[in-house]
Amino acid sequence: MVKCPNCKKELTKPKKTWTYGLFKVQAYSCDNCGTDFREYTKAGKHSFTLKLKKGKGYVRA
Numbered sequence: 001m002v003k004c005p006n007c008k009k010e011l012t013k014p015k016k017t018w019t020y021g022l023f024k025v026q027a028y029s030c031d032n033c034g035t036d037f038r039e040y041t042k043a044g045k046h047s048f049t050l051k052l053k054k055g056k057g058y059v060r061a
């Protein structure tokens with residue numbers, strides 16, 4: 001279970017999942033506010049979150 005970094009709505013299903021080096025990446029699209037963000041997990045632990053900012057690409061949430 002993750003929370004949208006923008007509106008805090010809890011989301012259950014990632015839109016897409018892949019691995020990036022040592023990280024497991026889960027991409028979400030908030031169905032409440034439309035924010036796109038990515039959760040990075042390393043060795044089963046949450047590492048950081050990136051969210052998509054218009055015109056800036058992905059930045060730290």
Ligand SMILES: [Zn+2]
Nearest residue numbers: 004007030033
């Ligand atoms: Zn949201």
